[in-house]
Amino acid sequence: MAKSEFKEIKKFEKEIEQCAKCGMCAFWCPVYQEERVEYSLARGKNVIIRGLLSGELELTDKVADRLNKCTLCGTCTQNCSARVKIPTAIVAARADKAKNKGVNFPYNLVYRQVLPRRELFGNLLRCASWFQGIFLPKTEGSVRHLPAFLSAMGKGRQIPQIAPKFLRQMVQVVNKTPEGTPTRMKVGYFTGCMTEYVFPELGKHIVDFLTRNGVEVIVPEAQGCCGAPVYLGAGDFDTGRKLADTNAKAFTDVDYVITDCASCASAIKDYKKFLADNPEREEAYGKFGDKIKDVSEFLVDVLKLPASAYKPSAAAKGKKVTWHDPCHLNRYLGVKSQPRQIMNSIPGVEYIEMPNADRCCGMAGTFSIYYYGLSQKIADKKVEGIKATGADIVVTGCPGCQIQRMDNTMRHKVPVKVMHIMELLE
């Protein structure tokens, strides 16, 4: 690729040129901690990116692979005195590669033809669910291997089964507050693919909890995938823009847009930074991104619910719980205290802080598909911390992290449940 073809990386050139090569990022990078090679850490990736821009390096598959070995956790930026934004430059490099060399099969087919068509995606998953029920034996608990046609994505990962009913079949488009409960505000609910297809009971519970607490919840039919695997993972910005346009249009006339998925929230907020290619999109994506609130952030900072509103669910009553900070919630959205405040307010639930609660769990969407072994090793680091707490339940705020924790704790036979924070609440 010619130097002139790095259009996206060039936009963020200033953000990376501050690197002083101090190497402090080596202490924090979860990938470097496992691989111990220079190109794993932000400093090494910075050298690669500068080499691409200067024309000294070609973006070959090998170079792209070295850049791709990054969970985009943001730990390097957070701990870097110059706040060098390597994850941003890596996403830009993925975009330049996708623009010039395309996206590999079968991902190109899934991203361009399936993900933007939510009905088709849902139907394919429904078929998968059907085959899964017939042909695949259930493993421990409620967890199964992924169906064969999705096995490329799962690599043997233990994940919950695809739900027999999707969220949109369980809630209305307009969910009003119950009779006698005054409506304090109206929000849109960006449901995300995991909640829609894998954890619909969680989504239904969120709608019920919010409406009971005076919030009208709109679940627009037109919303689609947030685009994280498409544009942040694979660098397919063209398809990412289609998804972003659809989502930005689907949520008008609401005060806020809430999500239960930290990765979705962060991807949506980043539409403006990565995908806005004209003033109209810049305005639309900016407005949409500004309305996004993680559900725990919404309950604490916007709705300002009193502690008495947080009653334990049957599954949480009398339990010890600990919290895993999703990278996108903590580092990208700055949501750290709110979930802890909620958990500390639930009567009869004991909250115990986990050592290294904010360490990346290695999920990182498509990263865990391409580099499953590495992703598992990163996840393994969390197990000791979980065990040290003696908790009955590991709680988080991202369905992706939830799946990673389920897979990981099951492999290590750690007797804990993994739950979303909203499942702790009655």
Ligand code: SF4
């Ligand atoms: S990215 Fe930051 S922490 Fe890493 S070498 Fe450069 S200046 Fe140091």
Ligand code: SF4
């Ligand atoms: S974003 Fe995370 S994985 Fe990527 S270079 Fe920085 S610390 Fe390492």
